[in-house]
Amino acid sequence: MMEQLQEGYVSSVAATAGCSAEVLSKDTFGVDVQFIRPPRTHLEQESMLFAQLKCTTQVTPDRNAKSFQYRFSKREYFESLAMARSYPQKILIVMTVPVEQLEWTKVVDGGLLVRRECYWVHLEGQTSPLVKPVIDVPTENVFDAETLIRIMERQDRGESLDG
Template sequence: MMEALQRGYVTSVAATAGCTTEVVQNDSWGIDVQFIKPAASATQLETMLWAQLKSTTQVIPDPDKEFFSYQFTKRQYFDHMVKIRTHPKALLIVMTMSQSQAEWTEVTHDGLLTKRACYWVGLEGVTSAADRPTVRVPIKNVFDANALTEIMGKLDRGEPLRD
């Protein structure tokens, strides 16, 4: 259920940013979804981005801190994220959520509210010798439509996704 909630979240964010989302069925590369931003014209290329989706009930991000820590449960998931890629690039998107499934969303006449949020981090080139590596996820990197638009712009300009 955690995965279903996160897919819905990132799909909604992508739609708001003018991108499509495709779920990757085979987990051969540690990739769960692909975001595609349409080309601005028929002569330009689309912009694509891969993402690995992870969720945790163990973290409540503190807005007064710079980051929270996320520990991979398997080394191979980390290894897929740190590869130096030419195209498409890849992000780790971590969703924090309550341990109580009933608290994940709230519905009012104004709409559906997803409690907590997703955060993104680029890990290309990061190293760790740990069997279960831990990474720092910046609190400022909330995954929303503005962030996805900015990320796609960086990809278009050939800029790195790591801070």
């Protein structure tokens, strides 16, 4: 159910950003979803970004802290994000949810509220000696439509996604 909630979240963000989120039905090289932004004109090509999705009840981010820690359950997941890529880039999207499933969403006047947000991080070039690597996820890296647009624009310009 956590996976389904996160897929809905990232699909909603992608739609708001003018992109599609193609959820992959099987784990393909550590990629769970590919975001595709259509070309602006017929003379340009589409943009694509890969993401690995992780959802956890083990962390409640403190918005006043600079980051929170996320531990991978398998080293391979970390390694697929840390390896150098030319195009498309790959990011990790971590969603934190309350332990109680009925607290994940709430209907409010005018819409549906998702109780927690997703955060993103670009891990290319990072290393870890741990079997189950632990990473810092910046709390300022909230994954929303404006952020997705900025990430894709940076990638298209050939800029680093780090900073």
